[in-house]
Amino acid sequence: MSDISNVDFERIKHKKRMATEDIIFYIFNTAFLLLFAVVTLYPVLNTLAYSFNDGNDAVRGGIYLLPRRFSLRSYQEVLFERDGIHQGAKVTVARTVLGTLTSLAANALLSFILSRKKFLFKSSLSLFWIITMYASGGLIPVLILFRYLHLTSSFWVYIIPGMVSAFNVMVMRTYMQGIPDSLEEAAQLEGAGYMRVFISIITPLCKPVYATIALFVAVYHWNAWFDAMLYNRFDPQYTTLQYELMKLLDSVSATTGGQGSAAQMTAANANTLTPITVRAAATIATMAPIIALYPFLQRYFVTGLTIGGVKE
């Protein structure tokens, strides 16, 4: 009798200890994740607060999550009065739309070919593209090549060279390999050629992976600035939004020591000291479209990453 009650007592004590341990763990875990969220969000919210603040007032500092003296002046300047940003936005939108469409089509067609089990040159063509993932000629040979191809000082340098990406092709190919062959065989019995199969059978089934790749490529184009600096430095008509943002931010931080030599060179053009609120407004305006869209596209990039990581 006493034995039994003893055992029960022990068990209850054990359970209780586990429960307090659980509670402590949950509290710490929640606190840690909340801290993570704050560290992630605060800088963006702070920039947002600055962007809506009056320019002269903001110099005093001390603005945290809310603007002190509300003003839309900075946005007015960024959106309507700066020609560079205007031109950069046009080019960026153009390259994002055109670049995403061409890249998607080019990658999808190559993936289709590589995912045909009976294709005679399947393994050699895969190897040809896998090599491109690892062996790169380097920045200068590419720059020289583009000069000979007349791709520098041109809009097309944004579209043509990066159109096919081996990584994206591997992701798409893996997805297409999962589509049952019977569908293709049935269509071919009906007399459909390869292109017919690609357009009417494979493409509709691949919408999720197409969305994933389109998202990756679109984000890349939206955020690109380095190609604008490297290939189109002297052609303001081909500038991009991020490159304009860089020049704008750089003209401020140049006072704290400056950045690379090339960056300083370009910043010299925009020598005027940009108010902190204008910087903030430009930053927010540039990130806004992506920040507004990405929460709705989550399931696509989760799929894409898992396929990409779990190859073979």
Place this chain on the structure above:
Amino acid sequence: MENSISESKVKNPKKEIDINKPKFTVKEFKRQWVLVAISAVYVIYGIIFYYLPLVGWIMAFQKFVYRDNIIQAITGSKWVGLDKFKFLFSNNKFPIVIRNTFAMGTLNLIFSTIAAIVFAILLNEVRNKYFKKSIQTISYMPHFLSWIIVVAIVHDALTSTGIVNDLLMRVGILKQPYAFLGDPKLFWGIVTFSNLWKETGWNAIIYLAAITSIDPCLYESASIDGAGRFQKMRYVTLPGLRPTIMILLLMNVGNVLNAGFELQYLLGNGLVQNVSRTIDIYVLDWALDAKNMDYSLGTAAGIFKTVVSMTFIVGANYIAKRKGDDRLF
């Protein structure tokens, strides 16, 4: 994941015979002519944009002078043998650049892997669905920001009036604002932290997916055996993640030298250039600096980088193969 492991174990001793492997016949070739024709276009494209730059490596063995006619440029430039490579290693500028690239690349690889795994495991322990979803959505956000914006954010946070100085002064750790970005000792740490800030949530996606694919029975039997929460993490979750970690490490080892351009270029300044300059920045300087432009030297530095990266990939694969883990190719 588990599939690919068992497959590769089957493959390893003897190559399995691929039933689907097509036989080359004229009839089959004729049937596939559309595919062959399109492939040819892709091969031409690939040769132009990916393989021709490799031919450009000959510039590293010349004193290359740009001319509008490509034939003249190649034949007209003087051959200098390995002089450019000798010059790279004759002064200490390039070795410092190599050290910086390695150091920041390695720090980034190690810490980003650990941070992503820890974040994924902790997030996985959250019971409340909405809290979990919100944290995860927030954690992806920085990945979508450009490096330009991330550097602006880091710069704003660390400047003399920024939030970090503000907090440290309020708590009383600092008496006056500290110039974090001007301190060479802190630069690698700041770079590593910036990388973590931007990519931890994104990198955790794969690990979270891998955790959900671990068999729940394993957790149940561990509980029955009396394993606590941390023991389950240690003995069930981590071993379950092992194949994923290995694959991602293999994929990223080759990128160690690539993981150092935009951030360092934008965040670096005159005060810290001894620790901030990476191989890519070194190459870029030779390409853009109008006064002493030297394409040949930049190409030589680029060749060094590619060759070392390739060695890393092959080496990592070799080690993984010997240890019996999953390989990349």
